[in-house]
Amino acid sequence: MDNPGTARTPDAHGTQPRDAAHWAQRGTNLHVSDTPEHAVNLNVEGRKVVSPLQGFGPLWQKTYQVRLPGGLVSPEDLVRYWKDHFGALQPKQNRFYAPRSGVAPGEVVLMNASAQGLPVNSGLLVLYADDDSFTFMTPEGCPEAGWITCSAFRDGAETVAQVRTQGRSNDPIFEFGFRLFGAKQQERIWKYVLNHLAAQYSISPEAEATVERVCLDRRMQWGRVGNVWHNATIRSFFYACLTPVRAVRRVGRGRKRGAVSQL
Amino acid sequence: MATQDPSVTVHVRYVTPAISVIDIEGEVTAFAETVLTNAYTAASTNSTKTIILNFAGLEYMNSSGIGLLVTLLIRMNRHKQRLFAFGLTDHYKHIFELTRLNEAIFIYDTEAEAVAAAQGA
Numbered sequence: 001m002d003n004p005g006t007a008r009t010p011d012a013h014g015t016q017p018r019d020a021a022h023w024a025q026r027g028t029n030l031h032v033s034d035t036p037e038h039a040v041n042l043n044v045e046g047r048k049v050v051s052p053l054q055g056f057g058p059l060w061q062k063t064y065q066v067r068l069p070g071g072l073v074s075p076e077d078l079v080r081y082w083k084d085h086f087g088a089l090q091p092k093q094n095r096f097y098a099p100r101s102g103v104a105p106g107e108v109v110l111m112n113a114s115a116q117g118l119p120v121n122s123g124l125l126v127l128y129a130d131d132d133s134f135t136f137m138t139p140e141g142c143p144e145a146g147w148i149t150c151s152a153f154r155d156g157a158e159t160v161a162q163v164r165t166q167g168r169s170n171d172p173i174f175e176f177g178f179r180l181f182g183a184k185q186q187e188r189i190w191k192y193v194l195n196h197l198a199a200q201y202s203i204s205p206e207a208e209a210t211v212e213r214v215c216l217d218r219r220m221q222w223g224r225v226g227n228v229w230h231n232a233t234i235r236s237f238f239y240a241c242l243t244p245v246r247a248v249r250r251v252g253r254g255r256k257r258g259a260v261s262q263l
Numbered sequence: 264m265a266t267q268d269p270s271v272t273v274h275v276r277y278v279t280p281a282i283s284v285i286d287i288e289g290e291v292t293a294f295a296e297t298v299l300t301n302a303y304t305a306a307s308t309n310s311t312k313t314i315i316l317n318f319a320g321l322e323y324m325n326s327s328g329i330g331l332l333v334t335l336l337i338r339m340n341r342h343k344q345r346l347f348a349f350g351l352t353d354h355y356k357h358i359f360e361l362t363r364l365n366e367a368i369f370i371y372d373t374e375a376e377a378v379a380a381a382q383g384a
Contacts, residue, residue, distance in 0.1 A: 017354055019323050028361060051363045052333055059337060061330075127362070128326035135326035137362070149326055166330050217337045 022130040024106035030125055030139050032099075032108050039097035039110045042239055043232040044123035047139035052216075055145025055168030056224040057175035059217035062187070064163040066194040066209040067155070072201045075132045075152035075159055082150055082161070082197060083134060091192045096124075105129050109136065115143070116181055119236035124148070138167065141230035143174045143182065161197055163190045168221070171228040175220070187211055271295045272320075273302040281312040282381045284374065288320030291328035299331055303338065312344060313381040317374065319350030329362050336367055345369065349377045 028048050035041040052059050068078075082089070083103040087096040097110040103126055113120045120143060124136035133151035138144055146167020153160055165186075169175035174182070194209035228234075271289035278284055283306035291299075306314050339346050349371040351359065359365040371377040 017321075017323060017352070019325060020354055022325065023358055024361060025357075026361075028363060049361070049363070053336070053367050054363060061334070130325065133325065133327070147326060147330065149330070151327075164327075164330070166333060216334055217341070 026106050036097040040112050040121045042121040043141045049125050049137045050145035052146040056171050057169035059168045061166045061214045063212045064190045066161050066198045068159045070157035078152040079132050089193045089196050120233050121236040122232040141232035145170045275305045280310040284315045286317040290323040292325050293327035315347040315377045317350050347377045
């Protein structure tokens with residue numbers, strides 16, 4: 001397997017395209033190179049990434065923006081700050097753990113979140129990253145199938161920070177959850193992130209993040225009902241329920257090891 | 264028909280009444296949205312069943328460009344059309360595999376192969 005972020009061998013034309021170093025070079029299965037302390041690495045290892053084509057529910061494109069007066073920060077500096085503080089900019093129920101190497105192509109960011117009190121442990125592949133944007137792709141079992149692009153660009157005298165998500169709910173249970181409360185919660189999260197990002201540059205409260213929603217495809221993909229097998233919330237729930245059992249087993253194993261070493 | 268913005272140029276060709284080719288040259292990024300949408304509108308006639316994207320002139324593509332291709336694919340599915348592609352270098356073939364677009368877009372090495380497949384289907 002290639003190292004993340006490393007450009008592949010040149011193609012038949014003998015040259016690498018300019019974007020080569022910005023794309024993940026791994027295959028479609030996730031691998032966590034190091035698990036940060038306190039992070040739960042669950043529903044990630046070996047999971048396949050899923051594009052909006054492999055999900056279940058209607059396909060939504062949502063664009064969140066916050067505008068910063070020009071001169072405060074360049075798009076490149078803003079994205080650099082965003083990459084370095086991606087986890088810290090999230091609301092407290094959403095914990096993201098980037099690897100030591102940071103938000104770099106091919107790396108996996110672990111996600112330990114909570115939706116209405118239910119745990120959602122999963123991860124995100126850094127599909128693409130350059131100086132003014134980075135994109136995550138979700139794996140099987142994640143609430144959404146698709147990608148999330150965080151970027152910044154100049155628009156006249158202003159610098160615009162933007163999050164664009166393009167995705168479908170991954171399975172019928174998540175679709176139900178999105179309709180009930182998930183979609184609203186998701187919007188609150190990305191607005192929170194953008195507002196806190198803007199706050200780093202002392203933006204007044206009236207410069208609040210906006211959202212634009214476009215439904216690209218209203219159809220349900222019933223052929224993808226089986227995605228529910230990987231549902232990260234169900235798996236995280238059972239994982240949490242079995243925590244005492246794992247603790248007892250660990251103690252048992254520790255005693256056994258102690259007895260063997262005494263022999 | 265040819266359309267362009269500073270970073271991308273597209274040219275639409277009608278191979279048969281059922282098959283159109285869009286030649287793409289330059290960069291496929293978020294800025295290519297209008298150009299690609301206009302090209303699709305021009306390529307898609309009442310009789311069009313297959314649209315073939317020619318990526319031989321592709322110089323640069325970022326994740327927003329991949330997002331545009333998904334949007335195009337969804338639009339085509341709605342019109343019961345198929346999307347084929349050819350001229351991808353190994354690097355871009357890898358990106359199509361990574362993003363799993365290769366599961367929905369039929370990829371060929373040459374235009375002749377793509378057209379033959381479109382006619383045979």
